Amino acid sequence: MSDIDALDRLLAGARRVRARRMRGDTEILLDERDPVAVSALREALRIADIPGYICRCLGDVALDFFDISDAPLTTVTLHHGISLRWNGWHVDAVLADGVRSLEWLAVRGVVEPLREFRASERRRLDADRAARRWVADMPPPLAEYTELFLGTSASGYELRAAQIEAARARLAMAYPDALERLTRLLTWYASGTGKETGHPLHEDIPRLLLDLEHRLDFARAVETADARAAAGALRYLVDWSTRGRVGRLLADLSPAARAKVLAAARDSDTRHWLAQRIDRL
Structure with a gap:
C-alpha cells in the first residue's frame, strides 16, 4: 500500500522549486526560492487519495524541488489540475485541491495550466448539460x-x-x-x-x-x-x-x-x- 504522506514529508525539506513544461523539458518556466512560497506550494500538493490509476499523458508541468543546499530533492508532475505523479508511488495520486497548485503557478506567471483547467471545466459542464438534455x-x-x-x-x-x-x-x-x-x-x-x-x-x-x-x-x-x-x-x-x-x-x-x-x-x-x-x- 502506498504511503499517502511520503511526498509531503519529503517536501518538508524543500527550499527551492523550479517549474518546467514536463519531465525532461529543459525550458525553465519559473524558479522560486522564497521559502514561504515553496511552503505554500507544498500545502497545495496535499494528497487526498492514491486510487490506483495512471494518467496517460506526460503531465502539464514538472516541478523540481531542491533542498537547503540546493541539491535535487525530487520531481513531480501535475496532471490536469487533478492528480500528481511522483516516482515514490507506482500510480498517480489525487490532489486534495488540485486547482491550488495551478493558481500558485499562475500568480507567478505560469498561467497556461490554470487556463487549460478552466477551459476543461467549461467543456465538462457543457458536456454534462448536453447529456442531461439528451437523457431528458x-x-x-x-x-x-x-x-x-x-x-x-x-x-x-x-x-x-x-x-x-x-x-x-x-x-x-x-x-x-x-x-x-x-x-x-x-x-x-x-x-x-x-x-x-x-x-x-x-x-x-x-x-x-x-x-x-x-x-x-x-x-x-x-x-x-x-x-x-x-x-x-x-x-x-x-x-x-x-x-x-x-x-x-x-x-x-x-x-x-x-x-x-x-x-x-x-x-x-x-x-x-x-x-x-x-x-x-
Missing part, C-alpha cells in the same frame, strides 16, 4: 438503459448488437405504431450536440435504432415531423454512417419533406451538401 429527451421506455447508454462515452465502447436489439424491442412494445416510434427517435436524435463527427459516443444510439427502421416509415415520420423531429432527420441524413444510403432515403421523401429537412440545416455547409444530394435525384 430519451423515450421513457428506455429510461432503464440510461446508465448503459451514457457509459458508452465513458468507456469508448459501442453497444453490442444484442443490446441495441433489446432496446429496439422495448421501443416497439411501447410504440407499436412505427410513425410514433420514428418521431420519438428523431426528436431524441435532435437533442444531441448536432456535430456530424466528434460527438459523444452515446449520441449515436438513436441513429443505431433508426437504422433498424424501414426507410418508408422514416419518410412518413419526416412528412409529419415538427421542427425538432426534422432536425433529427437532418442529422440522420448527414451522419457519416448514413451517407451511403442518403440518396435512397431522400428519394422516398416528398418535395415538401425534403424542403423541411433542408430548412433544419444549422450551417451553410450542411445545407449546401444536402441541397446537392437533392438536386441529383
Whole structure:
C-alpha cells in the first residue's frame, strides 16, 4: 500500500522549486526560492487519495524541488489540475485541491495550466448539460438503459448488437405504431450536440435504432415531423454512417419533406451538401 504522506514529508525539506513544461523539458518556466512560497506550494500538493490509476499523458508541468543546499530533492508532475505523479508511488495520486497548485503557478506567471483547467471545466459542464438534455429527451421506455447508454462515452465502447436489439424491442412494445416510434427517435436524435463527427459516443444510439427502421416509415415520420423531429432527420441524413444510403432515403421523401429537412440545416455547409444530394435525384 502506498504511503499517502511520503511526498509531503519529503517536501518538508524543500527550499527551492523550479517549474518546467514536463519531465525532461529543459525550458525553465519559473524558479522560486522564497521559502514561504515553496511552503505554500507544498500545502497545495496535499494528497487526498492514491486510487490506483495512471494518467496517460506526460503531465502539464514538472516541478523540481531542491533542498537547503540546493541539491535535487525530487520531481513531480501535475496532471490536469487533478492528480500528481511522483516516482515514490507506482500510480498517480489525487490532489486534495488540485486547482491550488495551478493558481500558485499562475500568480507567478505560469498561467497556461490554470487556463487549460478552466477551459476543461467549461467543456465538462457543457458536456454534462448536453447529456442531461439528451437523457431528458430519451423515450421513457428506455429510461432503464440510461446508465448503459451514457457509459458508452465513458468507456469508448459501442453497444453490442444484442443490446441495441433489446432496446429496439422495448421501443416497439411501447410504440407499436412505427410513425410514433420514428418521431420519438428523431426528436431524441435532435437533442444531441448536432456535430456530424466528434460527438459523444452515446449520441449515436438513436441513429443505431433508426437504422433498424424501414426507410418508408422514416419518410412518413419526416412528412409529419415538427421542427425538432426534422432536425433529427437532418442529422440522420448527414451522419457519416448514413451517407451511403442518403440518396435512397431522400428519394422516398416528398418535395415538401425534403424542403423541411433542408430548412433544419444549422450551417451553410450542411445545407449546401444536402441541397446537392437533392438536386441529383
